[in-house]
Amino acid sequence: MSTKQPNILFIMSDDHAAQAISSYNKELVDTPNIDRIADEGMRFDNVYCTNSLCAPSRASILTGNYSHENGVRGLSEHFDGRQQTFPKLLQENGYETALVGKWHLGHGGNSDPTGFDYWNVFPDQGDYHNPVMMEMGEEKQVEGYATDRITDLSIDWLNNRNNEKPFMMMVHHKAPHRPWEPPEKYKTLFNDREFKVPTTFNDNYGDRANAAKVANMRIEDLKEEDVKGVPPTGLSKQEIKEWKFQRYIKDYLRCVVSIDDNVGLLLDYLDDNQLAQDTIVIYTSDQGFFLGEHGWYDKRFMYEESLQMPFVMRYPHEIKPGSVSTDMIINNDFAPTFLDYCHVQAKEKMQGESFRAIAKGETxxxxxxAVYYRYWEHLTIHNVTAHYGVRTDRYKLIYYYGEPLDVIGAVPKPMEPEWELFDLEKDPLELKNEYNNAAYTEVVNELKDRLVQLREQYNETV
Ligand SMILES: [Ca+2]
Known part of the structure; x- marks a missing residue:
């Protein structure tokens, strides 16, 4: 074990599903640079977001805590930077720290980034082309494509950092978030390719909770600005859906290819500056995303595509090249893990746990x-019903409690409570709700007990 404090390079994109990384899935796109991190380190196959939404996931990553503890349950709840975060703890313990790219946790008051010696972020979502950025609070327009410029700015900072100190840098891409705008050079990439639709593309939500039926994130409803055009005339409803899928997936993957190129530039930088050995490199995304599965785009649901976060990590001193972990990890675990690697103690206990031992192959x-999940933002933009649930290695139990409670922005329209149970071994695509199947009564009761335990463990009272 290395006793030296390592550097951390944390690269996170926005809405990048694991299905769109070739280390996880060879069918969609090649991502040789992200794969390189996995090949030279570990690929984690069961990393879960505890609230599958941009701002809440970011708040959990910084604090190591669930949304109700860190105060960011939905997109309209701003982060209070006075609370404990891992960048602040590292900064207080000798690290030089930086954040470039998407912040999305609010601005002004106590919401601007804290714990960073340097920060340069988009106001809110940011733009793909010629984005305005806030450098230490000062707004400046940056020429060019966001993914490229974020990398340039990150490399500039690395070149000018204090070489006497270890560094922790967060590189947060805006891509491949909606509206999926690729860089000019990739605008025609995949033009001659037809992508296969996912197996569940024509899901009719027949054997599921009402929550799945009423969600408003269907491929056929993608707007003209999303697919950058109107379907040719004379197409059937199904043909329009398939046409929109091709437009959607191609732009999404073009954005992904550009991210992968830029990951490569950062890996090259580490090599060229003899930093690869002593730097922990992570590539992840703030949550998963539906790429046509269940006929959807977007996230929010506790279903697999949205719940799973891609996560690959390289650290030559401790992680065996080409290793794979299937242990259940949550985004709350990131902060305690980084502190563990850096030999820094949290002042207040975080809800996540360090998985440093897992990365060494010693679970x-x-x-x-079991993992506890909670989506709070009831019926906002995509009409997803508020829910919580538990996932074990075989089962998933979801309770759609259907209340806005006091979440800022949530819609004050209660929905009839309902449950879903999936047997992931028999039904990995989550198409059949077994909640009312008598054969699963015992399983349901055990999972309900587990849910109560987990809610108590994490101090969730509503
Ligand atoms: Ca996101």
Whole structure:
């Protein structure tokens, strides 16, 4: 084990589904540079977001805590930077720290980034082309394509950092978030390719909760600005849906290819500056995303495509090249893990746990066997019903409680509560709700008990 404090290079994109990384799935797109991190380190196959939405996931990553603890339950709830975060703890313990790219946790008051010696972020979502950025609070327009410029700015900072200190840098891409605008050079990439639709593309939500039926994130409803054009005349409803899917997936993947190129530039930088050995490199995304599965785009649901975060990590001192972990990890675990690697103690206990031992291939005996999930933002933009649930290695139980509670922005329209149970071994695509199947009564009761335990463990009272 290395006793030296390592550097951390944390690269996170926005809405990048694991399905669109070739280390996870060879069918869609080649991402040789992201794959290189996995090949030279570990690929984590069961990393889960605890609230599948941009701002809440970012707040959990910084604090190591669930949304109700860090105060960011939905997109309209701003982060209070006075609370404990891992960048602040590292900064207080000798690290030089930086953040470039998407912040999305509010501005002004106590919401601007804290714990960073340097920050340069988009106001809110940011733009793909010639974005305005806030450098330490000062607005400046940056010429060019966001993904490229974020990388340039990150490399500039690395070149000018204090070489006496270890560094922790967060590189947060805006891509491949809606409206999926690729760089000029990739605008025609995949033009001659027809992508296969996912197996569940024509899901009719027949054997599921009402929540799936009423969600407003269907491929056929993508707007003209999303697919950058109107379908040719004379197409059937199904043909229009398939036409929109091709437009959507191609732009999404063009954005992904550009991210992968830029990941490569950062890896080259580490090599060229003899930093690769002592730097922990992570590539992840703030949550998963539907790429036509269940006929959807977007996220929010506790279903697999949205719940899973891609996560690959390289650290030559401790992680065996080409290793794979299937242990259940949550985004709350990132902060305690980084502190563990850097030999820094949190002042207040975080809800996540360090998975440093897992990365070494030594899973602790008492490692978690269930994950708790909570989506709070009831019926906002995509009409997804508020829910919470538990996932074990085989089952997933979801409770759509259907209340806005006091979440800022949530819609004050209660929905009839309902449950879903999926047997992931028999039904990995999550098409059949087994909640009312008598054969699963015992399973349901056990999972309900587990849900109560987890809610108590994490101090969730509503
Ligand atoms: Ca996101």
């Amino acid at each position: 602790p005996d008492n490692w978690r066997d």
